[in-house]
Amino acid sequence: MNTKPWADQLFNAMINTDRPAAAVLIEQIIAQGMAPECLITDILDPALVRLGRLWGRDSVSLAQTFVAAKIAEDVLLRCVPTERATAPHNTPVVIGNIEDDFHSLGRRIVGVFLRAAGWEVHDLGNDVPPEQFVDKALEVGASVVGASAMMQTTALNIRKLRDLIDARGLQGRLKLAVGGAVFNWRPDLVAEVGGDGTVQNASGVDALMHRLQAEAKGEPKP
Ligand code: B12
Numbered sequence: 001m002n003t004k005p006w007a008d009q010l011f012n013a014m015i016n017t018d019r020p021a022a023a024v025l026i027e028q029i030i031a032q033g034m035a036p037e038c039l040i041t042d043i044l045d046p047a048l049v050r051l052g053r054l055w056g057r058d059s060v061s062l063a064q065t066f067v068a069a070k071i072a073e074d075v076l077l078r079c080v081p082t083e084r085a086t087a088p089h090n091t092p093v094v095i096g097n098i099e100d101d102f103h104s105l106g107r108r109i110v111g112v113f114l115r116a117a118g119w120e121v122h123d124l125g126n127d128v129p130p131e132q133f134v135d136k137a138l139e140v141g142a143s144v145v146g147a148s149a150m151m152q153t154t155a156l157n158i159r160k161l162r163d164l165i166d167a168r169g170l171q172g173r174l175k176l177a178v179g180g181a182v183f184n185w186r187p188d189l190v191a192e193v194g195g196d197g198t199v200q201n202a203s204g205v206d207a208l209m210h211r212l213q214a215e216a217k218g219e220p221k222p
Pocket of ligand 1: 030045048051052053055056057062065066069100101102103104105106107109110139145146147148149150151152153177178179180181183184198200201202203206208220
């Protein structure tokens with residue numbers, strides 16, 4: 001299935017701040033039989049990345065970006081799977097945007113994919129201080145926390161979470177997944193902030209969490 005024309009149409013609706021047109025388009029795409037997960041990775045993600053490039057060149061306004069984010073939220077809510085792809089295993093995992101970061105879309109997509117893959121997701125939302133990640137992980141018995149950051153400045157706040165995990169003697173037992181657009185442009189940031197692993201988009205997040213969970217429990221790699 002060639003999805004590029006649809007990604008282009010969604011992008012056009014975004015820069016025209018035409019939320020109703022985007023809603024109609026999404027219904028048309030779903031009616032043609034596209035799986036919701038593919039709609040996110042093959043249509044929404046590329047449209048947002050393209051928008052982000054334009055913003056980097058100062059070619060779109062904050063208002064256009066804001067409506068684009070609303071459209072992306074609409075797509076996300078429409079694509080939340082009503083049935084799980086696999087039987088739930090209910091392993092707890094904690095996710096959130098790190099302190100000072102309010103780019104919620106990527107994190108929410110990650111949450112949708114993890115829930116669909118059977119995880120018990122504890123989503124702490126935006127602007128989450130390191131203590132809250134660690135306290136929640138201990139409370140629910142999670143072996144992995146996932147911190148999302150979209151900006152270079154906020155990504156560096158993840159270092160504080162790494163330091164806290166180590167200071168509490170949890171290194172090795174509580175793994176730190178990191179992600180967000182900035183890690184895709186600057187892969188060296190993963191090591192700089194002390195991350196144990198990352199993936200470029202939500203389609204790889206289930207496998208990453210399983211790998212880190214197995215490492216934390218000293219099990220053979222899945
Ligand atoms: C949409 C957007 C916004 C929206 C956010 C709306 C929302 N509810 O999320 C709004 C308008 C609010 C916004 C605000 C700002 N933004 Co902004 N924003 C963007 C934009 C265009 C897209 C980000 C996005 O949603 N991408 C789509 C998602 C789906 O992709 P993703 O985030 O990469 O997520 C995927 C993967 O990374 C991965 N993933 C994500 N998280 C995690 C976590 C884990 C654990 C794992 C494993 C994987 C994973 O899976 C996701 C799904 O596939 C980017 C441009 C870009 N190129 O990224 C700028 C961008 C990130 N923003 C930027 C800036 C500067 C700002 C503002 C400071 C602007 C301002 N002047 O106020 C504020 C700051 C807000 C803050 N403190 O956080 C800059 C950052 C520059 C830098 N180098 O650090 C960017 C790069 C734009 C630019 N080129 O200048 N923004």
